[in-house]
Amino acid sequence: MQPQLVFLLLFLGILHGTCGLYFNMREKEQKCFIQTTPDDMDVLVQYAIEVEDPSTGGSWEPASPGLGMHVDVRDSMDKVVLSRVYRSKGLLKFTTHWPGDHRICLQPNSSAWFEGALLRVHLNIETGERSVNYERIRKTNNMDIMQLRVLQLINQAEDISRNQNYQRFVEKQFLRSTDNIYFNIICFSVAQIVILVLLWAFQYHMLFRQPSLYLAYCEILCESGLSRFRTPEAFRTLITIVGANGQGLTTQALAQWISQFKDAETTDEQLQQLVNDKVRVKVEEFVGKFLTKPAPQIPQNVKGSFYASNVQLTKLLSSERRNRSVHLKDDSFLLICECEDCKAESNTVDTQS
Known part of the structure; x- marks a missing residue:
């Protein structure tokens, strides 16, 4: 068990000390990597190219100086930070000016060889x-180990501060995106409600677009002195008196209705009588216009008498079929027309005979 643990610790130590990665690619092929960094952060990119040697069975050899690498770096706003061609082995460094994802793209340059x-x-x-x-800073500035360690701690503290600021920036972006999503949901819900209300209003208008009977009643009795007769209670009472076909409107019933809603404070009988007459006229106008069914009009033409006779004959036939007497058998009827043309024709036949 102990040798396995020692081997695991050694393997983890090797992994911890190992940095970087490698990948295979063809010439003119581009590969991009995303590096998330805060703003005002130094980024160091180091690369080296090796070429496969088919003659040695697939071994890798360092690339010649003729083969270079085009490096293109763009920030999260898709602005170019760095774009140039380097050699087959290079080390480049740039400073970020905007937090977020930075795209680092590598592409070998063209080479005939x-x-x-x-x-x-x-x-x-x-x-x-x-x-x-x-190490270079220590040699350049002649710093001892303690000073170098203090500088390293200061740089680490600055990195922690930048990372915290970047996390706040990401949090603000997340809150802004969440607010936008909630706002869009609310707007969509409000739009749905508005559309439903408009559809309901349109359907209501299409189904019940006829004017209200009570509104028509109020429009007829629109004078200021008749406000007590425009109440819903007075309207319901009048409809009860009149009936559905207007047959219940009598002088006595109308007088009782007017007296029921008369002004008790008015002592002038002449003024009260004028108001009653005016109300009577208005109510009769309302009943005649909205509650009384118009009688069927017989067209006034040359054959008007024949039309009236046909109407009378139709009514007679229908009544006789409902109340058939004993002396009427099968469907035989004796019909006598009383119109002027038939009488004249009958007189002419009698004279000729």
Whole structure:
């Protein structure tokens, strides 16, 4: 058990000390990587190209200086941060100016010698304090180990502060996106409600577009002195008196209805009588216009008498079929027309005979 644990610790130590990655690609092929960094952060990109040698059974050899690498770096706003051609092995460093995802794209440049060859690219990306070369700083500034350690701690604290600011920035973006989603949901719900209300109003208008009987009644009795007769109670009482076909409107019933809603404070009998007459006229106008069914009009033409006779004959036939007497058998009837034309024709026949 103990040797396995020691082996695991050694393997983890090797993984911890190992940095970077490698990948295979063809010439003119482009591969991109996304690096999320805060603003004002140093990013160090180190790469090296190897070329496959088919003659040695697929071994990899360092690329010649004739093969280069085009490096294109864009920030989260799709603005170009860096774009140039480097050699087959290079080390480049840039500083971010906007937080977010930075896209690092690598593409080998064209070469007739290595055209179509398989390439292996070793890539290592370091950000923040890890991109600082402390050994060179120590030699350049003649710093001891303690000073170098203090500088490293300061850089690490600055990295922590930048990362915290970036997390706040991401949180604000998330809250803004959430608010936008909620706002769109609310707008969509309100739009649905408005559409439903409009559809309901349209259907109501199409189904019940005839004017209200009570509104027509109020329009006829629109004078200021008749306000007590425009109440819903007075309208319901009048409809009860009149009936559905207007047959219940009599002088006595109308007088009782007027007296029921008369003004008790008015002592002038002449003024009260004028108001009663006016109300009577208005009510008769309302009943005649909206509650009384018009009688069927007989067309006034040359054959008007024949039309009236046909109407009378039809009524007679229908009544006789309902109340058939004993002396009427089968469907035989004796019909006598009383119109002027038939009488004249009958007189002419009698004279000729």
